[in-house]
Amino acid sequence: MDKMVQLKTAAVEKSSHLEYFNIGVSVDCVIFGYDEKKFKVLLIKSDLKEFEGLHSLLGDLVRPDENMEDAPYRVLQERTGLHDVYLEQVQTFGNLGRHPSGRVITTAYYSLVNIKSHKLQLTANDLHWHQVNKIGQMAFDHKVILESCLMRLREKILEHPVIFNLLPDKFSLRELQDLYEAILGLELDRRNFRKRITLKNWLVDLNEMEEDVPHRPGKLYKLKTQLKNTGRTQKKEKLIV
Amino acid sequence: MDKMVQLKTAAVEKSSHLEYFNIGVSVDCVIFGYDEKKFKVLLIKSDLKEFEGLHSLLGDLVRPDENMEDAPYRVLQERTGLHDVYLEQVQTFGNLGRHPSGRVITTAYYSLVNIKSHKLQLTANDLHWHQVNKIGQMAFDHKVILESCLMRLREKILEHPVIFNLLPDKFSLRELQDLYEAILGLELDRRNFRKRITLKNWLVDLNEMEEDVPHRPGKLYKLKTQLKNTGRTQKKEKLIV
DNA sequence: AGTTAATGTGTTTCTTGTACATATTTAAAA
């Protein structure tokens, strides 16, 4: 780091400034959603001719005057109108040649969005939800980024109550299990699932029942208030059970 | 990401290039070591007057012509002479004002180095090993970076055989337990520890004994060859037990 | 030869995870 400072100092007058400070810094958002029993991700059609017909994540350059961790919130705000979404940084990708137009490194974040509850104002026409397990090739290295965020999410939901950001405030245990299964990509035993969830002690029984379902209604639950963990108002990990 | 491309394309001729591409991109290495039963980290005295007397991590700007993930290997090579060290990316820090000389984001890596086995060629005079649990204030946001790498390491060693990068090829179970305790910062039950390690099936009994120890010698073990996971020759996670 | 301090192994208990069965409730069909 000391060496860097020397470089930077020298760079102010020398052309090495351009040499060392011409790396683009971006963030890319893997925006996960859940709708109609499908686990989805929000993608945009790439407008680069190199990636014609392929989809890419939503991203943008980090502005010179914003904290890096603010950038993904801004992207989500600009593209979907959402604020107060759950966001987690996952990994930074910086291979040469990962962007055809120049040297750009990007930091990947995933976010969890309740598609139904929030009314998304999708600002671009080519912005659509895609089922996560049906996505093929993507622009840039975005398929790798998506996979790494999915892996992180799968680990996260096993121990931390973040999955509720994808559900409405009131939900049945069946809805919750469906969502777990969609994210993890496997089927769970209903009885053992309920036991595990009960043990975690994340939920409050609302003493209400589902309505307008074509079968026996299930009980409704909500996440305990002190565990709500949406967007910037994150508690420290240790407080979350 | 599409928006970024427009910016970048325009930037080639406009001054917005300087506006958007004047963020420094660096890596910082949290180089962990183990020696004399102490868990240590390699630090250098900061040469910035803002941080006079404080220590900082070893870092450098990412070069325009190198993959980002190559940068921490280069830093380690240049500063310590080591190659083939274990490295893992942890998190990227990009707050405004985290570097007094200008806008610099940094990606943190931790690495695991066997202090005794490799002969370190410490290139700078003010480069020294410091006991991890005795480190106070640091330069920049390096204390936060160190803590986040330590947290990641603590989780990692519970499930993955990476800790052996800190030990000599041959070691006793007592040495291994001492190291776990030093990293985790707690004491473990010897019998349960040995049972857990046996269950992991990571070790090979060498049928050799410790020598020159002032007590009853313990058996020596080594890590199973196919689990060796040093430096760039990393296997995929799934192969590691 | 006896003492000391470490190594090495085993048992019990509790918790957690997994496999699996049956009764209950409601909507829909007969």
Next chain:
DNA sequence: TTTTAAATATGTACAAGAAACACATTAACT
């Protein structure tokens, strides 16, 4: 109105893993 189908709701038995704990063995040192 009765029957049927399909989902909810709950419980039990077994296996695996974690935690608490005790004793015998070995080698260096006195």
